[in-house]
Amino acid sequence: MSAARPPEGAKAPSGGSEPREAGERGGTLTYSQAAALALSQVMDADPTVVALGEDLGRGGVFGQYRDAEGVPLVKRFGPDRIIDTPISESTIVGAAVGMALAGIKPVVELRVVDFALCAIDEVVNQAAKNRYMFGGQGRVPTVMRMPIGIWSASAAQHSQSLEAWFAHIPGLVVVTPGTPADNHGLLLSAIASGDPVVYMEHKELWPTTGPVTLGEAVPLGKARVARAGSDVTIVSWSRQVQACLDAAEQLAAQGVQAEVIDLRTLWPWDKEAVLNSAAKTGRLLVVHEAIQVAGFGGEIAATVAEHTHAKVARLGAPRIPVGYAPVLEEEARVGPAKVLAAALKLLQR
Known part of the structure; x- marks a missing residue:
């Protein structure tokens, strides 16, 4: 069951926080x-698009x-x-699947990915498979927002990164925006895709700011060279x-130039961009906040x-639940120091 409000000290600023100067023109958001x-x-453009989930009436938890x-x-x-629903994730996604099959384009709010597990049958066996099981006669154009990642002081049931679970399922698109511009542009593309999209925003990115061009879509399956x-x-x-x-900044201080690629979507993922870069540099390090195992x-x-x-290595979190105590939570985080150490180790191979 979902918690009513974020833990004390962990609530991200609301959408009305500064900066406000951009308004609906875009700018810094x-x-x-x-x-x-x-x-x-x-x-505004499409009356068939609706949003449903818990706490939408008050503007969402984040x-x-x-x-x-x-x-x-x-x-x-x-x-x-903008539909407020009961606290029942299976009901929310089940209703969205029915809406989508009837011609509506629902955007589903599941609060955090941890709670999406209460709707796993509806996501994996209904939304993902319908188009295939019925020969394309029905489609499920729904975007399921499932925030991922460690949420400071929120412990084991509010801090998971489960993107690999959904990337494993045929029929699902998996999106992981990392910047305000991508959260704008990828959401536009996700809603327009016509397929069920697992849309995974990070819980600790909500208050971060960056330039956004209003209405500029970002294509699914196209990585970004961040450096x-x-x-x-x-x-x-x-x-x-x-x-x-x-970590790349610290490597540069040691004379090592790292190319950093932001995948942006995990399915489809931009194999061409990654393979070309790895062939160029001869070394690949994959880093994610999710548990490294599987x-x-x-x-x-x-x-x-x-x-x-290319020589390859990967870095992820240890196979432990995220702890509530700061010292335990820190053990689960994959910060710049761990990335730097993993990169230096790879460079020595």
Whole structure:
């Protein structure tokens, strides 16, 4: 069952927090504002798009259903299109699948990916498989927002990164935006895709800011080179991209130029960009916040090993639940120091 509100001290600023100067023109926006403006734009253009989930009426737990001035989107679109639901994830996704099959385009809010497990049958056996099981007669164009990652002081049931679970399932698109611009542009593309999309925003990225061009879609399956380099390729996604960029700065101080690639989507993932970079540098390090065992990094490392002569390594979290105590939580984090150490070790091979 979902918690009513974020833990004390862990609540991200609402969508109405500064900076506000961008409004609906774009400009500098928070990660949450960027997504809310994408949703607003699509809902203005397409009356079949609706949003449903818990706490949407108050603007969402992270402010992701508030406009740039902090006003909940329900004030603009009404309760028939911004729909507050009971605390029942299986009901929420089940209703969305039915809506989608009937011609509606639902955007589903599941609060955090940990709670999406209560709706796993609806996601994996209904949304993902319908198009295949019925010969394309029905499609399920729904976007299921499942925030991932460690949420400070939120412990084991609110801090998981389960993207590999969903990347494993045929029929699902898996998206992991890491910047405000990508959270805007990828959400536009996800809603337009016509397929069931598992849309995984990071819980600790909501208050981060960056430039956003309103209405500029980002294509699914296309990676971003966050930093160019020639000595080692570091591939990551979501919040961990920043940790990799910080580590790359430290590597540069030692004369090593790391190329950092932000995958942005895990399925489809941009194999061409990764293979080309790994072939160029001769070394690949995959970094993710998810547990390393059976993580999606293993798929990337294996693909590169099969198609290039690059030396490969991966770095993820230890196979432990995220602890509540700060010292235990820190053990589960994959920060710049761990990325730097892993990169230096790879360079010595």
